[in-house]
Amino acid sequence: MNKILWIGSLHKSLAYGGKREAILLRPSEKIWLKAARQSAQKPQENPPRPKLRRSKKFFGYSIVLGSLFSTVLWAIYELGKPEVDHRGPIEDEFSHLPWFRQYLMRMWHSLQYYQKMMEEPQMVKLLPDVLPPPYIQPPYSLVLEIKDILVHPDWTYQTGWRFKKRPGVDYFLQQCSRNFEIVIYTSEQGMTAFPLLDALDPYGYISYRLVRGATDLVEGQHTKNLDYLNRDLSRVIVVDCDPNTTPLHPDNSLVMTKWLGNDDDVQLFDLTAFLQLVAEHQVTDVREVLRYYRQFEDPIEQFKDNQRRLQEQNQENVQASVTGPRPWNLTLMGRSFRGS
Numbered sequence: 001m002n003k004i005l006w007i008g009s010l011h012k013s014l015a016y017g018g019k020r021e022a023i024l025l026r027p028s029e030k031i032w033l034k035a036a037r038q039s040a041q042k043p044q045e046n047p048p049r050p051k052l053r054r055s056k057k058f059f060g061y062s063i064v065l066g067s068l069f070s071t072v073l074w075a076i077y078e079l080g081k082p083e084v085d086h087r088g089p090i091e092d093e094f095s096h097l098p099w100f101r102q103y104l105m106r107m108w109h110s111l112q113y114y115q116k117m118m119e120e121p122q123m124v125k126l127l128p129d130v131l132p133p134p135y136i137q138p139p140y141s142l143v144l145e146i147k148d149i150l151v152h153p154d155w156t157y158q159t160g161w162r163f164k165k166r167p168g169v170d171y172f173l174q175q176c177s178r179n180f181e182i183v184i185y186t187s188e189q190g191m192t193a194f195p196l197l198d199a200l201d202p203y204g205y206i207s208y209r210l211v212r213g214a215t216d217l218v219e220g221q222h223t224k225n226l227d228y229l230n231r232d233l234s235r236v237i238v239v240d241c242d243p244n245t246t247p248l249h250p251d252n253s254l255v256m257t258k259w260l261g262n263d264d265d266v267q268l269f270d271l272t273a274f275l276q277l278v279a280e281h282q283v284t285d286v287r288e289v290l291r292y293y294r295q296f297e298d299p300i301e302q303f304k305d306n307q308r309r310l311q312e313q314n315q316e317n318v319q320a321s322v323t324g325p326r327p328w329n330l331t332l333m334g335r336s337f338r339g340s
Helices: 027-041 050-080 099-119 169-176 190-200 267-280 286-293 299-319 328-333
Strands: 003-007 011-016 019-024 140-144 151-156 160-165 180-185 208-210 216-218 221-223 236-240 253-255
Touching: 050 099, 140 267, 169 180, 169 267, 190 208, 236 267, 236 286, 253 286, 267 299, 286 299
Parallel strands: 140 180, 140 236, 180 208, 236 253
Antiparallel strands: 003 011, 011 019, 151 160, 216 221
């Protein structure tokens, strides 16, 4: 079916199948139709010229490059200017150089200084001095990592991040606090570690807390420099699950396997027995014991195996009427059967 639209000066007619019906137009409709014809006949505006676009782009690049250049000049001036006192500029090792090179070398020296501040601990002495008599100072220091040793992080869609408490934590902290100064030394941020330790240690068995700010940043790895602990390293035991955290003091580290959150774990109870033996035998240098266990993938399991074999040997000695105290190196390391 053909549809024909006819518009006159006074009326509009529609024809459907040859039937015509006339409709008069109002004055306002005439004005609207006239404006529509004029707008349709107007030529489209010319698009932006390519030269104008290039000018705007060049202007933007100029602002960015100018800002960067100004920032570099300001950094060279602020970081490279010499120290000044009431007499004027203070001479340093760069004063004999040309003026611009002086500023460059001082700026480079300042940048290295700030980088060193970020990588090294905020304090050189991380722990206070040992307590003098008559105060009681524990004979050993036990340095613990918290993640995967005492707690395990767990994440779900419903709860987000949560930390699961390892079985035996309360018993472990209580027993070890009798002979050890317990120090938490972790690469976690303080905002994460401190609330967690408050909930984990309500009775205050932990003496000190050291977080990420007390670590060294070496090639992107947060390491623990025990030289800053202000303690005799012959009596410091570090318990961690990552051997790379103490690269400068491997003989002070007891590297355990990571706890993955299983409820049947008993390694903290075995670790407690190991540390109690160290204290009972008054080992003068714990590094000898830890050096022996460092060769095993699971030192706690090896300790349990040594204890089992030592017990069997003791039973044989009792049957042979052999009496007398046993030395600490045999009790802790099973030295009599190390080669078996």
